Amino acid sequence: MVGGPVWHWRREELKFKEKILLGVKILLGLVFIVSAVLKVLDMDRFELYIYSYHFFSLNLSFLVARAAIILELVLGVCLVTNVFHKQVWWASMAMLGFYTLLLIYALLMGRTDSCHCFGDFLQLDPKQSLLKNVALMLLFLLVYRVEERRTPLCWPIFSLALIGSTITVFAVSPPDNFTTAYRSENNLDEALFDELIDGPQLNNLHLRESKQVVCFFSTGCEYCQMAAQKLALMQQHYGFPSENITCVFMGIEENIPKFFAEAQSPEYRSVLYSDVVQLVKAINGQFPTIVLVGNGTVVETYGFRDMKEAEIKAFFTQP
Numbered sequence: 001m002v003g004g005p006v007w008h009w010r011r012e013e014l015k016f017k018e019k020i021l022l023g024v025k026i027l028l029g030l031v032f033i034v035s036a037v038l039k040v041l042d043m044d045r046f047e048l049y050i051y052s053y054h055f056f057s058l059n060l061s062f063l064v065a066r067a068a069i070i071l072e073l074v075l076g077v078c079l080v081t082n083v084f085h086k087q088v089w090w091a092s093m094a095m096l097g098f099y100t101l102l103l104i105y106a107l108l109m110g111r112t113d114s115c116h117c118f119g120d121f122l123q124l125d126p127k128q129s130l131l132k133n134v135a136l137m138l139l140f141l142l143v144y145r146v147e148e149r150r151t152p153l154c155w156p157i158f159s160l161a162l163i164g165s166t167i168t169v170f171a172v173s174p175p176d177n178f179t180t181a182y183r184s185e186n187n188l189d190e191a192l193f194d195e196l197i198d199g200p201q202l203n204n205l206h207l208r209e210s211k212q213v214v215c216f217f218s219t220g221c222e223y224c225q226m227a228a229q230k231l232a233l234m235q236q237h238y239g240f241p242s243e244n245i246t247c248v249f250m251g252i253e254e255n256i257p258k259f260f261a262e263a264q265s266p267e268y269r270s271v272l273y274s275d276v277v278q279l280v281k282a283i284n285g286q287f288p289t290i291v292l293v294g295n296g297t298v299v300e301t302y303g304f305r306d307m308k309e310a311e312i313k314a315f316f317t318q319p
Contacts, residue, residue, distance in 0.1 A: 018147065022082065025143040028092075028136065029079025035118055036072040036165075039065075042119030043173040044226055044304075049116045051230075053102075054237050058230075058309040062175035070165045071095065077161035084158065085148035093140055096133050103130045113264060176305040187289045188301045192282035196248075197293075201273060205246055208296035211316060212244050215268075216279065216289040217259070219251030225263040227288040227304040232265035234309060240316045242266060248273050250280070250287070 039046050043065065050068075051061035075095065078088040103115065106126040114123040117132070124132060170178075197207040197214070207214060215231065217224035228247070235242060247270040249256055260267045273279045283289040290307065292299040292315050300311055 021143050021146050024139055025082065025146050026080050028139055028143070029076045029081075031136070032072045032076030032079065032092075036069045036076065038119030038121050039069050039072075039116065040119075040169060040172055042116060042121075044223075045120065046116045048226060048229055048233070049113075052233055053105075054233075058234075058307075059175075059177045062177055066169050066173075066175065069169055070162070073165035073169070074158070074161045077165075078158060081157050082146070082149040083151070083154040085146060089140065089144060093137060096137050096140070100130060100133045100137075103133065187284055187286040187303060188291060188298065189282050189284060190298055192278065193291065193298065196273075196278065196282050201271060201275075202246075202248070205269070205271070207246060207293060210244065210295065212246065212293040213240075213312075214291045214293055215245065215247045216283045216287065216291075217247055217249050218287045219249055219255040219259050221287045223304045224288040225259060225265075227290060227307065228260065228263040228265045228268075230304070230307055231290065231312075232263070234312055236266075238313050238316065240312075242268060244316075245269065246271070248279070250276055 046069075047061055047065045050056065050065050051058050056064055071091075072095070075088055075092050078084055079092070099115075099117075103126045106115070107130070112125050115126060115129045117124060117129055196202055197205075213231070215228065217228065231245070234240065235245065245268040247268050249259075249270055249272045251272070253272045256270055256272065257267065286303060288304055290302045292301075292312070294315070299315060300308075302308070
């Protein structure tokens with residue numbers, strides 16, 4: 001008579017523990033999903049973060065960023081629905097392990113910038129993100145023995161998660177190299193541009209000599225900052241001469257150092273252009289506009305989204 005109630009109490013205790021662990025697993029899945037959604041909302045900076053390691057080209061970084069987000073979304077859905085437990089558990093641990101190694105590499109490189117694991121919503125430096133990953137991996141160890149949900153819907157759930165995540169990510173944020181909609185051929189009035197670089201504010205910079213990059217930025221423009229960061233990553237990686245990059249600004253002069261700091265860019269030669277109307281007309285109001293000038297002739301014109309790594313590299317490396 002004594003054993004019956006005790007056995008029943010222990011069985012209820014086990015069920016309670018299983019519910020707690022299942023709740024932890026669902027929470028982990030929600031963390032993955034929220035992390036992925038926030039990355040999508042901050043896609044431009046997440047792409048640049050991946051590109052900054054130079055493991056991949058700029059174009060491939062666009063795809064790697066989306067693949068990472070899709071993986072996180074699929075794993076998150078599978079964790080929440082508790083399907084394919086062992087496979088999803090190992091895949092999640094492998095993903096966290098890879099990110100942990102990447103963060104250790106970032107620390108060894110002396111990096112302190114945000115890893116964008118929660119997009120722009122929560123800025124975590126490599127040390128903080130490393131602690132976050134360790135905490136998540138410890139929670140995954142707790143849920144290792146959670147009983148898998150047995151249902152014939154396992155494969156449909158996985159398939160819908162994969163297809164739905166892929167379509168959503170590419171629809172919400174298509175890679176810049178997948179479309180020609182951003183081409184900037186009409187961003188520049190070349191006649192007014194010639195007047196600018198020959199005018200009193202810029203003619204002493206010798207922008208018609210050799211190969212030059214002339215960037216038109218606004219000090220308060222977020223996309224200008226990201227364009228400056230993208231250009232800086234190319235310049236530093238390929239060893240372009242920094243003295244051949246000139247930034248022509250519209251805005252407040254005191255904000256120029258802040259602009260470069262937030263862009264994580266070197267402070268290239270910069271000029272605050274006084275004739276705002278002429279400047280805006282020259283680039284048809286398109287900020288940022290980046291112009292490659294070879295011996296006084298406009299070679300290419302870019303906005304933020306249509307910057308071509310191969311073209312910029314060829315511009316400096318080819319005679």
